Amino acid sequence: MKSADLPRIVVTGLGAITTIGRDPAAFFANALGGVVGISAVRGIDVSRMNSDRGGEVHDFDIAEHFPGRADLAQLGRAKQLALAAARQCVEDAGFAIGERPFDVGVALGYTQGESKELEFCCDQIAAGALDDDGLRAFAGYAPHTLSQAIGREFGACGPAVTIGNACSASNFAIGAAIDLMRRGDAVAMIVGGADAFSRYGYAGFSRLGAIAPDVPRPFSRDRQGMVPAEGAAMLFLETLDSALARGATILAEVAGYGESCDAHHITQPNPAGIAQAARAALDSAGLAPDQVCYLSVHGTGTQASDKAESAAFGQLFGERIPPLSSVKSMVGHAMGAASAIECVAAICSIQAQVLTPTMNHLGPDEQCPVDCVPLQARPAPVRNVLKTASAFGGNNAVVLFRQYPAQED
Amino acid sequence: MDAQLVISAAAALSPYGLGVQALLDGLRTAPPAFAPLEGAYRAEPKLARVPDYDARELLATRSIGNFDRLTLHVCVAAAQLHRAMGLDDPAVRREQLPDERVSLVLGSSGPLQSVLAFDLQAIDEPRYVQPSIYPNVVFNVPASYAAIRHGIRGSCITLTDGDASGLIAFSLAASQLEAGRIDLALVGAAEEATPAYALYRHSLAHAAGQPAAPLVEGAALLALETAAQARRHGRDALAGVFGCAHVQSPGSATQGLAACLDKLRRRFGAMLDEVGTVALAPGVDADALGLGGCRRLALHQRLGESGTLYGAYAVLDLLGDPRVAAGELALVLHGSDHGPCAALLLQKHRDLAA
Numbered sequence: 001m002k003s004a005d006l007p008r009i010v011v012t013g014l015g016a017i018t019t020i021g022r023d024p025a026a027f028f029a030n031a032l033g034g035v036v037g038i039s040a041v042r043g044i045d046v047s048r049m050n051s052d053r054g055g056e057v058h059d060f061d062i063a064e065h066f067p068g069r070a071d072l073a074q075l076g077r078a079k080q081l082a083l084a085a086a087r088q089c090v091e092d093a094g095f096a097i098g099e100r101p102f103d104v105g106v107a108l109g110y111t112q113g114e115s116k117e118l119e120f121c122c123d124q125i126a127a128g129a130l131d132d133d134g135l136r137a138f139a140g141y142a143p144h145t146l147s148q149a150i151g152r153e154f155g156a157c158g159p160a161v162t163i164g165n166a167c168s169a170s171n172f173a174i175g176a177a178i179d180l181m182r183r184g185d186a187v188a189m190i191v192g193g194a195d196a197f198s199r200y201g202y203a204g205f206s207r208l209g210a211i212a213p214d215v216p217r218p219f220s221r222d223r224q225g226m227v228p229a230e231g232a233a234m235l236f237l238e239t240l241d242s243a244l245a246r247g248a249t250i251l252a253e254v255a256g257y258g259e260s261c262d263a264h265h266i267t268q269p270n271p272a273g274i275a276q277a278a279r280a281a282l283d284s285a286g287l288a289p290d291q292v293c294y295l296s297v298h299g300t301g302t303q304a305s306d307k308a309e310s311a312a313f314g315q316l317f318g319e320r321i322p323p324l325s326s327v328k329s330m331v332g333h334a335m336g337a338a339s340a341i342e343c344v345a346a347i348c349s350i351q352a353q354v355l356t357p358t359m360n361h362l363g364p365d366e367q368c369p370v371d372c373v374p375l376q377a378r379p380a381p382v383r384n385v386l387k388t389a390s391a392f393g394g395n396n397a398v399v400l401f402r403q404y405p406a407q408e409d
Numbered sequence: 410m411d412a413q414l415v416i417s418a419a420a421a422l423s424p425y426g427l428g429v430q431a432l433l434d435g436l437r438t439a440p441p442a443f444a445p446l447e448g449a450y451r452a453e454p455k456l457a458r459v460p461d462y463d464a465r466e467l468l469a470t471r472s473i474g475n476f477d478r479l480t481l482h483v484c485v486a487a488a489q490l491h492r493a494m495g496l497d498d499p500a501v502r503r504e505q506l507p508d509e510r511v512s513l514v515l516g517s518s519g520p521l522q523s524v525l526a527f528d529l530q531a532i533d534e535p536r537y538v539q540p541s542i543y544p545n546v547v548f549n550v551p552a553s554y555a556a557i558r559h560g561i562r563g564s565c566i567t568l569t570d571g572d573a574s575g576l577i578a579f580s581l582a583a584s585q586l587e588a589g590r591i592d593l594a595l596v597g598a599a600e601e602a603t604p605a606y607a608l609y610r611h612s613l614a615h616a617a618g619q620p621a622a623p624l625v626e627g628a629a630l631l632a633l634e635t636a637a638q639a640r641r642h643g644r645d646a647l648a649g650v651f652g653c654a655h656v657q658s659p660g661s662a663t664q665g666l667a668a669c670l671d672k673l674r675r676r677f678g679a680m681l682d683e684v685g686t687v688a689l690a691p692g693v694d695a696d697a698l699g700l701g702g703c704r705r706l707a708l709h710q711r712l713g714e715s716g717t718l719y720g721a722y723a724v725l726d727l728l729g730d731p732r733v734a735a736g737e738l739a740l741v742l743h744g745s746d747h748g749p750c751a752a753l754l755l756q757k758h759r760d761l762a763a
């Protein structure tokens with residue numbers, strides 16, 4: 001099918017549970033205000049680790065999102081975060097899923113799956129006391145139980161895709177959803193990512209020396225690392241025809257998508273792979289680099305990742321790199337949820353015509369010659385936004401959001 | 410109507426040994442040897458392991474110290490597939506296919522042993538967990554190691570949608586090809602015979618109130634590309650792939666699979682009425698789906714449970730079955746009552762064993 005004949009895909013609903021806001025409006029307002037949600041870790045015992053900073057969603061209570069649903073309290077934390085974000089997204093979209101259940105699917109990205117269930121099981125194994133509760137927990141650890149829980153809760157029985165591509169997984173999920181809708185396998189998809197704070201994940205990053213001692217400072221001089229976090233975010237994607245037919249509010253168009261694998265190193269990012277995915281996203285939308293006005297980037301705050309991203313943008317844009325923001329400077333790195341959370345911020349930026357700041361900036365770093373919108377939100381025309389994401393294994397996925405309807409400058 | 414996408418080569422590791430032929434020969438002779446797994450947390454399920462192999466020899470490298478069992482299986486399958494296509498020389502492959510035009514889409518239950526072992530380390534000595542094996546906890550890392558080894562730069566994805574993942578992988582890989590993002594997809598699945606994977610399967614069976622069925626490990630990768638490209642490079646297609654439809658079942662596998670068939674029918678019309686063979690996963694009722702007149706292949710009755718490997722192994726099984734004639738249409742079905750269901754429609758072109 002020629003690209004001109006392909007169904008156009010739009011965003012008609014958003015949901016977000018983050019450390020700086022438990023719905024999209026609160027999250028974006030706090031992001032514009034530069035609120036930093038990093039604090040001392042409470043959810044796991046870090047007393048025998050080398051780090052203690054984290055981006056936990058404190059005081060999250062599933063009952064606030066599903067009044068009267070005591071059954072959901074039994075679910076693992078990743079599922080609770082995912083369901084809460086999905087509910088916001090589905091209600092925001094107002095799509096009558098029950099009228100065509102097999103035409104609405106779920107695509108979800110993750111890094112760790114239902115990590116709390118795994119940890120419960122491992123605690124029992126370590127204590128030599130694995131029992132039926134541990135077995136139930138291990139069965140619930142399987143990542144597809146997250147997308148299954150969303151599908152079951154909202155009656156979305158269409159195609160389900162659960163992608164384990166770690167920190168870029170929810171961008172990959174968006175790509176899969178676009179493909180499914182363009183092929184006619186779904187009219188709409190609940191798409192996003194979720195991850196709960198994880199003991200083994202935190203221990204690993206801490207041992208690698210990747211965790212900042214205070215806050216993440218993406219693209220800043222003297223940056224000292226990332227900060228693991230948790231959260232969930234969901235986008236309701238549907239075909240433009242469907243959205244127009246039911247008079248839905250269209251928040252943005254998903255105009256392009258690109259993906260790549262560095263095939264370079266299991267942990268070290270490669271600028272060429274990042275640039276390749278971004279270029280593919282632009283090509284799929286028929287846009288030139290100079291038509292991009294804003295980048296919502298991976299921006300972890302580690303030396304290697306920020307440097308590689310900056311180099312990739314140099315390859316793609318030359319000396320005219322658009323302004324870019326790192327949402328992780330405020331919410332931390334929410335793993336499989338990260339790029340979905342950042343997609344929500346990017347779409348809100350299109351709506352509000354303002355760029356979110358990159359916080360904790362101490363000053364420019366010559367290895368990162370970029371305008372990262374330091375410390376203060378900035379009003380700006382926001383038309384075409386590239387949302388980039390990368391992950392262990394060198395797996396990059398880039399989504400291009402376009403203002404709808406597109407305004408001329 | 411000819412399929413625009415074809416399977417042009419295949420590779421497999423199974424309890425019958427290395428190679429597709431070993432799998433096909435094994436399936437026609439005797440069930441694999443199931444045995445309790447050393448270090449298992451529960452007596453069931455019994456597992457049939459891939460016979461020990463010399464990974465350094467097969468992968469022609471010493472740099473596998475950090476590879477877990479799942480990663481080894483995926484890398485060996487990827488190496489075998491490149492060899493089967495005559496593309497094991499990177500320069501030759503690049504001449505045919507730029508690195509950026511090749512992807513790997515894998516279904517798997519994931520590197521469960523690496524995750525479980527790492528969390529146990531985090532309980533015991535959190536300050537001294539092994540950094541060199543930390544990446545192995547990421548579900549897409551086994552496939553990513555294979556991508557690094559073979560310069561697969563188009564995309565690398567690991568799907569974890571239960572036992573239907575190996576079929577859903579065809580859906581995603583076909584999308585990548587149809588969208589024009591890549592020219593060749595390595596598509597398939599992998600599972601590891603480890604205490605963690607055995608515990609996972611035991612846990613699933615326990616949750617369902619059933620005994621854990623005997624289980625196999627292995628890997629399988631198939632080359633999916635456009636028919637035109639296969640012809641151009643002299644690769645004689647094994648099968649045409651029309652499409653894969655998948656849904657989440659609302660309560661019964663039959664209902665979910667009926668929805669899958671409806672989706673395929675919308676795309677391929679009356680072709681569905683011409684299906685001659687149907688490969689059935691456990692619990693799938695061909696009669697209830699209106700497929701009662703088809704030849705039935707029940708891989709699990711000969712092989713045992715194969716997890717996410719089911720899709721790729723079932724495709725190989727029907728391609729290797731001489732009763733399924735060249736030109737015959739076939740469906741590979743996987744269903745579950747409350748989870749992913751998938752249906753792959755393909756057309757056999759020639760016997761795999763020929």
